[in-house]
Amino acid sequence: MSARASMLSKLRACAPATAPDMPDVAGYYAGRPASTQAERVERLRAELTASHADVHVVSHAGWAGAVAQLLHAQGVRRLVRQSGAPGDSLARALPPALQASEFGRPLDEWKAELFEQVDAGFTVADCAIAATGTLVHLCGPHMPRTLSLVPPLHVVLIDAERIYATLFEAADGERWAARMPSNLVMLSGPSKTADIQQTLAYGAHGPARLCVFIACEQGEAA
C-alpha cells in the first residue's frame, strides 16, 4: 500500500462520522464599526511607523516627485521598478544620474546583479490593511516576488482608496479565495529579527528600510 493510501485509510478509520458546523468567521467579524478613508490612512500610517517604516502621505499629483526626492536623499544610484504606469511616471521624475530600470528579464539571468548592485526596489501595493500596517502585493508577471525582498531599500506606493480596515475585509473584499495569485505577499515593515537575546534588529535578510507613500486627495504635493 502506498504511504498516501495507508495514511488516508488510518485517518478514515477513526475520523468522526459527522463534523461540527463550519465555524462562522464572517459572523465573528461582522458588525464592526465602519471606518472612513481618513481614519484608515491615519491608522495605516501609525501602524507602519510603529513597525519602523518611513511613511509619507502625498497627493496623486505629487507622489512621483516625493519618491524621487527620497531616492536622491538616500543616495540611491540604481533602482529597479515594477513595470506599469506608476513606474513610468516615477522614471520621468527621477534625476538622470539615477539609473532606473524595469525588472525586465527572468531572475536567473541576473541574480547576482539584483543581489549585489541594486540599491532600491519600487513597487505599487495592490491594497493595504490599516489595522496591522500591512501592504499587500499580488505577485505575477508584472510584480516579481523578489523586487520587494532583495534590494536593501523598498519603496512602496499605495493608493488611499485601496486601504481596507482589517485582514478579513481585504480577503473578503478582494475575493482572494477565488483568485489566488501564484504568490500573495503581505508585508508589515522592514525585515527584522529578535533572535539574539530578544534584541530587535532591522535588515535581517530582507530590506532594512521600507518607505511607504500613501497617495490621497488630501496629501501634500511635493
Place this chain on the structure above:
Amino acid sequence: MSKHPMQFVPTADFKERARGALDDDKLRKSFRGAMDFLQAKRRNQFSDEHERESLRDLGSAIRKYALARLPDLLEELESKLTRNGIQVHWAENAEEANAIVLDIMRRNQARRMIKGKSMASEEIELNHYLAEHGMECIESDMGEYIVQLAGEKPSHIVMPAIHKNKADVAKLFEENIPDTPYTEDVDELIQTGRRALRRHFMEADVGLSGVNFAVAETGTLWLIENEGNGRLSTTVPPVHVAIMGMEKVVAKLEHVVPLVSLLTRSATGQAVTTYFNLISSPRRSGELDGPREVHLVLLDNGRSQAYADEQLRSTLQCIRCGACMNHCPVYGRIGGHAYGTTYPGPIGKILSPHLLGLDEAGDLPFASTLCGACSEVCPVRIPIPDLLIRLRNEAKRNPNETVATPLRGQGAKHSAAERVVWQFWSGAFKSPKAWKALRWGATRLRAFTPGAQAGWTQHRTPLKPASRSLHDMLKDRDQPE
C-alpha cells in the same frame, strides 16, 4: 545506533539533563529573561479579555472542524495544489520524508539546500540525513543559523537560540565566520549573519521551508516570518520543497484570518509579523522569478496515533505558537534542551509520546506540576493538563492490557509494586472495616515509619501518621463525622 538515529540525545536521560540545566546559572538567566519578555509582550497584545476569549473560541472551533474533516481536507488540498502545479508527497515516517527530499534533490542534480525555519524538518533530522548523503544544508533563520554553527538543536520552537546570550553569539561568529571581529553589538551581529548567508541564497539549488497553515479550498501554503529568509528560501532557488505535519490543513482561506492573529500575538506578542507569504503555485508562464518546481511533503510520523483517540486528537489542534512553553514553570527553569525532543515544553510533552513512543518519551508527561498555565494561554484551547494525566495513565497501564486505541510504548512506566500499593489503598477506602483497621494500625505503629521515604525526604521532613486520627478526635468532641 538505535532505531532512531535521528534523535540527538536519548530522552531517557531527561531527569539527569534537567538537573544539569537547573544548576546552570547562565542558562537559567537566559530563559528567565526570555520568558518574562515574551509573557509581557503577549499580555500587551491581549488587553481586551472579551476579544481574547472569543477569538480563542473561534480558533479552537476552526481547528476542531479541520481535524474532524482531516482526511477529506487532505485530499482536497492535494487536488487543489496539484491543479496549481505543486507536487504533493505523502510520508508515513521520518525515513520516508527524508528519502522524498533526497530524491527531489537528486532529480534536480542539486547539492546545496538553503533552509527557512521548519520544525518538521528538525523532527525528521533532515540536515543530518542529507549531510550523510553528501548534500550541503544551510539554516538561514538567524536563530537556526546560530544553533547550526554551534552544532546544537533549537531550544524553543519559535526562538531557536533563546538559550544563548549575545556574548555566546559574538564568540560563535568570531570563531566561525571569516573576518569577523568580536562584537556584542546586536545590529552588527545580524549584519554579519546577513552577509554570510546572502551568497547561500543566491547559490542554493533547493530551498526548504515549513508551513504554518495549508488551505484546502485554494491550495495555498501560508508561511509566517519576520526576517525574510523564508521568502528568500522559497523564492530564489529553482526548487522549493515545503514540509508539514499533516494536521496543519484548514478548510477555508478565511479560517486562517483569526488563526494568524492568534498565532503571532501568542507567539511573539506581535499584532502581525513582517511577512505573510502565501504560496499557491510555482513560477507561472510570463513570471520573471519564483521557483520552477514546488513540492509539499505531508508528514504523519505518529500523528495518526493521536488522531485515533478522541481525547488525544486535540493535541493536533496546535498551531505551534510556543505560548505554552513561554508560560510553563518547568520549561522556564530547565529550558528546551533538557527535554531531548524536537518539541519541548508542554506541547512537546503531549506530542512527543506519539512521535517517539511512551518508551522513549515516557518521562515527559510526568514533568509537570499540572498548574494549567499552558492551557490558560493556549490560543486554540488544547486541554494540556488533561492530556498529561491521560498520558501518565497510559504510561502506567499494564503493557499487556488490551485497549481500544493503544499507544506505542503503553506501560513504559508500569510498576507492579506501585500497582499493588494503589490496589491496597483503594481496597482500604472501599470498606469501612478495612479503613478502621488501617487507622487503628497506623496510629499505633507510627514509630515504625521509615525516616527515608524515597524522593519525598530529599527536601522534606518524613511523613508520619498522627497519634490520633481525625475520626477519633471528632468522636471525642461528640461531633458528627
